[in-house]
Amino acid sequence: MMHYEIRQCTATSCAFRFPAAEDQRSGDRCPWCGAPTQVVHRLPIVAQTAETHLSEGGRMPLAGLLDNVRSLFNVGSIFRSADGAGLSHLYLGGVTPTPDHRKLAKTALGAEQHLSWSHHRNSVALAETLRASGHVLWALETGGAAVSIFDIEAPPLPLVLVVGNEVTGVDPDLLALCARCVSIPMAGRKQSLNVATAFGIAAVILRHRCDGALGAQPSGSLESQVPL
Incomplete structure (x- = not known):
């Protein structure tokens, strides 16, 4: 299962917060000020399927x-x-x-x-x-x-x-x-x-x-x- 991370800049004067893919190394640095970032949350990306993404009513005409x-x-x-x-x-x-x-x-x-x-x-x-x-x-x-x-x-x-x-x-x-x-x-x-x-x-x-x-x-x- 793939994951993504919520990262936050460690510089208190910046504190920029953004999502990044777990394998996206560019997320290690703040895109705003360039300071190191830390992982605040690590969340799974759940793929929808054709069987589960439809509502109970199905397709309408x-x-x-x-x-x-x-x-x-x-x-x-x-x-x-x-x-x-x-x-x-x-x-x-x-x-x-x-x-x-x-x-x-x-x-x-x-x-x-x-x-x-x-x-x-x-x-x-x-x-x-x-x-x-x-x-x-x-x-x-x-x-x-x-x-x-x-x-x-x-x-x-x-x-x-x-x-x-x-x-x-x-x-x-x-x-x-x-x-x-x-x-x-x-x-x-x-x-x-x-x-x-x-x-x-x-x-x-x-x-x-x-x-x-x-x-x-x-x-x-x-x-x-x-x-x-």
Whole structure:
């Protein structure tokens, strides 16, 4: 079993505290002032497995569609949020990077190994196929037509949550195929969140709404057939 250490600088004027892998010799010196460090805690790193990382409810007939989300780090973070919320699939459209890129895995932290995904060159064509197969698409977007996600009750299933490019947002033709736009209300000066942060919030809220509406059904009965 692997371990990591919580180390603290021995210089009382510094006392910098940080985590380091047990075999990371650079942790012997404080990265802030260069003084020696001491181990405060030594903790195991427990790897999750496909059998234990899922909640009791298992996968929901919820999926995500990432329309030209460029950032490896955003996509990796979305994989982690989608897996944690029990989504069934991630559709990666256009320039959206796939888990084949090694740097994506650093942010996904293994979630990409447990969550199914597929890449599609054209998100609009994919959306048309999804709608034809009975899926409902909701876009996570700002704007006058958007409804606060906190005001939404149980969503229709199977549902695909659509997020768009970090700069341009969701493709207008893709947006036209979405049955609804939902947004996360902002209380500060900025009127939008990072796409990965927004997706994570929305995915957890939608999962919670589905659990509340469908909690009486037996585990495993909610799986949807996802067209790849």
